[in-house]
Amino acid sequence: MRLQLRRRPSLVLVLAAVLATALALLTAACGSDDSKDAPAASPDTAGTTAPTPTPAKVTLQGDITVFAAASLTDAFKELGKAFEAANPGTHVTFNFGASSALATQIDQGQPGDVFASADSANMKKVADKNLAGPPVIFATNIPVVVVPASGSPVKAFEDLVKPGVKLVLAAPAVPIGNYSRTIFTNASAASGGISADFSEKALANLKSNEADVRAVLAKVQTGEADAGIVYATDAAVAGAQVKTVPIPEKYNVIARYPIATLTESGHAEVAAGFIAFVLSDAGQAILQKYGFGH
Amino acid sequence: MSWNRHVPGLSGPRLDRTAKTTVAFLAIVVALFFVLPFVGLAQRAVENGGFWDLATHRQTREALWLSLWTSTTTATLAAVFGTPLAYALSRSRFPGKVVVDGLVDLPIVLPPTVAGVALLTAFGRRGLLGEPIDSLTGYTFGFSTTAVIMAQMLVSAPFFFRAARSGFDAIDPQIERVAYTLGASRTRTFLRITLPQAWPALLAGIVLCWARSMGELGATLIFAGNLEGKTQTMPLAIIEAFSGSALGLDGAIVLSLILLGVALAVLTLFRAVAARGLRQP
Numbered sequence: 001m002r003l004q005l006r007r008r009p010s011l012v013l014v015l016a017a018v019l020a021t022a023l024a025l026l027t028a029a030c031g032s033d034d035s036k037d038a039p040a041a042s043p044d045t046a047g048t049t050a051p052t053p054t055p056a057k058v059t060l061q062g063d064i065t066v067f068a069a070a071s072l073t074d075a076f077k078e079l080g081k082a083f084e085a086a087n088p089g090t091h092v093t094f095n096f097g098a099s100s101a102l103a104t105q106i107d108q109g110q111p112g113d114v115f116a117s118a119d120s121a122n123m124k125k126v127a128d129k130n131l132a133g134p135p136v137i138f139a140t141n142i143p144v145v146v147v148p149a150s151g152s153p154v155k156a157f158e159d160l161v162k163p164g165v166k167l168v169l170a171a172p173a174v175p176i177g178n179y180s181r182t183i184f185t186n187a188s189a190a191s192g193g194i195s196a197d198f199s200e201k202a203l204a205n206l207k208s209n210e211a212d213v214r215a216v217l218a219k220v221q222t223g224e225a226d227a228g229i230v231y232a233t234d235a236a237v238a239g240a241q242v243k244t245v246p247i248p249e250k251y252n253v254i255a256r257y258p259i260a261t262l263t264e265s266g267h268a269e270v271a272a273g274f275i276a277f278v279l280s281d282a283g284q285a286i287l288q289k290y291g292f293g294h
Numbered sequence: 295m296s297w298n299r300h301v302p303g304l305s306g307p308r309l310d311r312t313a314k315t316t317v318a319f320l321a322i323v324v325a326l327f328f329v330l331p332f333v334g335l336a337q338r339a340v341e342n343g344g345f346w347d348l349a350t351h352r353q354t355r356e357a358l359w360l361s362l363w364t365s366t367t368t369a370t371l372a373a374v375f376g377t378p379l380a381y382a383l384s385r386s387r388f389p390g391k392v393v394v395d396g397l398v399d400l401p402i403v404l405p406p407t408v409a410g411v412a413l414l415t416a417f418g419r420r421g422l423l424g425e426p427i428d429s430l431t432g433y434t435f436g437f438s439t440t441a442v443i444m445a446q447m448l449v450s451a452p453f454f455f456r457a458a459r460s461g462f463d464a465i466d467p468q469i470e471r472v473a474y475t476l477g478a479s480r481t482r483t484f485l486r487i488t489l490p491q492a493w494p495a496l497l498a499g500i501v502l503c504w505a506r507s508m509g510e511l512g513a514t515l516i517f518a519g520n521l522e523g524k525t526q527t528m529p530l531a532i533i534e535a536f537s538g539s540a541l542g543l544d545g546a547i548v549l550s551l552i553l554l555g556v557a558l559a560v561l562t563l564f565r566a567v568a569a570r571g572l573r574q575p
Contacts, residue, residue, distance in 0.1 A: 097537075098537050098538075100537045100538035101536065101537035101538070103538070104536055104537060104538060104543055107543075108543075122538075150420065166434075166436075168519065171520075171534055171537065171538070172539070172540075173537060173538030173539055174537065174538070206521065207436075207437035207519055207521060208437055208519025208520050208521050208525070209519075209520050209521060209526075209534065210519070210520065211515065211520075211533065211534070211537060212537075215515075218516075219519070222414050222418055222419075222420065223418070223419045223420040224414065224418055224419050224434075224436040224437070224519075225436075
């Protein structure tokens with residue numbers, strides 16, 4: 001009898017076991033998802049879903065996900081640790097990327113609690129769909145030209161139009177990519193510009209539209225590109241691998257970073273607490289350390 | 295041929311039914327997981343409308359054309375260089391062969407972005423070979439269509455090589471020896487005996503390599519960059535559209551559908567050709 005039992009239903013048993021495991025995993029995954037993103041409202045109904053305030057608590061408690069511009073990577077990682085240290089019941093997870101890509105992710109319903117964008121255009125995209133609360137500017141940054149420390153034909157901003165220069169920018173939708181093109185337009189403006197065709201000539205040297213500011217920096221760090229436009233804070237992170245060529249002030253723009261809570265946040269009070277921390281003296285000190293202004 | 299006739303555990307009618315039900319249930323779960331994402335894409339494209347405008351957009355056409363011809367070049371080069379090497383490796387016996395086998399498979403494990411960085415360290419402007427080439431001739435691989443093909447090659451060629459190897463491994467060397475004793479030269483034997491037998495495996499390898507090249511993203515972004523008409527293949531155009539290019543998210547979805555549709559058509563065609571090749575003795 002034992003022999004029979006062993007021999008005959010073996011395949012079925014294996015299949016059943018596989019099935020049971022699969023189901024267990026599925027339910028486990030669903031379960032944990034539910035508990036995490038409690039008000040999982042669809043983007044369409046987002047405007048009407050107010051974040052449910054939990055009963056008054058002395059201390060902040062909960063996990064939040066912060067969608068932050070790629071240029072904030074290093075500063076926000078430190079900020080996150082400092083925030084967690086100040087609020088032991090919290091945990092901050094970051095999702096860094098081009099603000100434009102983050103805006104798309106938020107629009108597509110990726111669960112998150114805070115959005116820190118490198119420009120107002122991408123914050124507006126999210127806010128216009130009622131996916132984010134009112135934004136506050138928390139930092140500023142200055143675009144600069146970076147060149148490989150090992151040598152580059154670009155010694156000054158005007159050299160960007162030299163024939164044969166390998167120029168790399170972020171894609172036009174990415175904040176720094178948009179700022180870069182605005183700077184070129186300013187430099188070719190009829191009155192007081194370098195030359196009328198500056199923008200056209202500089203863009204003719206464009207070799208790649210990178211996904212975010214850090215990808216531009218990497219192309220310069222590896223020496224593949226002769227020049228790229230990033231933020232002053234990114235140039236500082238790269239250290240001795242790159243040299244900075246300043247952009248004349250009259251053509252340059254100032255990048256302003258807005259931050260806002262996301263409407264679908266499951267931990268609105270922690271999200272608000274994080275933003276308050278970013279705006280606090282302690283938070284601003286960390287941002288300043290990395291070269292951000294306010 | 296029916297496989298269950300030879301499996302003792304599946305012989306009873308009652309068990310047969312249980313097994314069938316289980317398999318059917320598993321199939322539904324698996325099908326849902328693999329089919330639903332594609333249904334979602336198609337549904338979203340229909341919902342958004344404007345499919346034709348996005349599909350015929352200049353950026354879409356350029357990306358599709360670039361993807362098609364670079365992938366085909368990669369698969370062809372992989373077959374031309376890989377077939378003799380796969381055959382040699384299949385037939386040779388030497389100490390440390392296991393290590394060589396492992397090394398050949400290594401790029402399959404490598405994350406594509408790492409493959410891109412690896413390419414930079416070798417062929418980049420400051421790379422082992424890239425630097426002397428740059429200083430001697432002024433030529434750089436980066437940001438060129440050649441770099442796109444190189445990135446695809448490093449990531450996809452192992453798939454061809456693997457398939458070709460197992461194809462040659464499956465052929466009894468005894469048959470080749472018989473051909474030699476009958477006076478056939480090594481080349482003639484390879485072309486007339488070995489190659490026709492290994493053909494289905496080689497074809498499968500070419501298809502795999504081509505398909506993997508069509509989907510290549512990470513290594514291309516790192517090593518070749520992203521510029522319309524030059525290095526922007528379909529996956530790169532999709533990623534750029536996702537992060538907000540002129541095509542937008544709707545464009546990303548339409549481009550994905552086109553990529554899938556074209557790939558499906560080519561894969562089906564290849565499969566049909568391979569099946570015909572198999573039926574012929």
